[in-house]
Amino acid sequence: MKLRFTKMQGAGNDFVVLDATRAPLELSPAQFRFIADRRFGIGADQILIVGPSPAEGIDFRYRIVNADGSEVEQCGNGARCFARFVKDAGLTDKLRIRVQTLSGVIEPELHSDGRVTVDMGPPVLDLARVPFHPDGLSAPRQVGSAELWSLPVADRLIEAAVVSMGNPHAVLPITQFGVEDVDQAPVAQFGPLIEHHPAFPRRVNVGFLQIVSRGTVRLRVFERGTGETLACGTGACGAVVAGIRLGWLDERVDVETRGGQLTIEWRGPGHSVFLTGPAVTVFEGEIDIPAQGA
Structure with missing residues (x-):
């Protein structure tokens, strides 16, 4: 054919x-x-x-x-x-x-x-619609207006913010891995483990987030069904939404990926997320x- x-x-x-x-x-x-x-x-x-x-x-x-x-x-x-x-x-x-x-x-x-x-429309923050099922997990840590959930993975707890942009995302601050540079984040090790974590019944995209400033972040994403990609548009949206809700970012953020720069804008709950790039x-x-x- x-x-x-x-x-x-x-x-x-x-x-x-x-x-x-x-x-x-x-x-x-x-x-x-x-x-x-x-x-x-x-x-x-x-x-x-x-x-x-x-x-x-x-x-x-x-x-x-x-x-x-x-x-x-x-x-x-x-x-x-x-x-x-x-x-x-x-x-x-x-x-x-x-x-x-x-x-x-x-x-x-x-x-x-x-x-x-x-x-991209408004982000989905309702856990059942992500979908994310926290049954059996400990109560999340409240930061800003968001929650960081502790996921048991490979004999340790990994903190993740959970959001959907039409597809599910777990956003992981990289400082919890003892690194300051996203290039050193253990994406290959923890990406597939979190993708298949039982709390995510439809699997999940996993974003490793480095905060550079209130208007700039660096991001690597392990995408479900694909593996790490050079960029992920919904992953960039989800990471910025999580960062804003956690109180770390402003409404307009440049996201530096391994494949290039994306710009994300979100004015808060009830508003659409806008993604701009090549x-x-x-x-x-x-x-x-x-x-x-x-």
């Missing part, structure tokens, strides 16, 4: 974008894993499937599939690349579009400097993918 694709990246978080606006595209998890494979396929953190409008007032819908073949609710860097793709492909002439995702409607807006801003087309091509179930 031959498949046309576009390879894109947003702050180093890379995607394969597939156009399904003219005809449905049904691929198996094994086929998605093949596409995402960096040796035998194209290589990507996630695969984005662009679909037609599902309802009046909505311009497009899109699906997000992780490198392991699992489908997820939201992706901030992917949303920016999605917006750049539909505009460059001539699928819309709008600079602000409404897009249906599994977690709701988002509104990316393209800027003349090449960056894209996405209205979206770049890398190349286009065609690939033969194995039959279903291969």
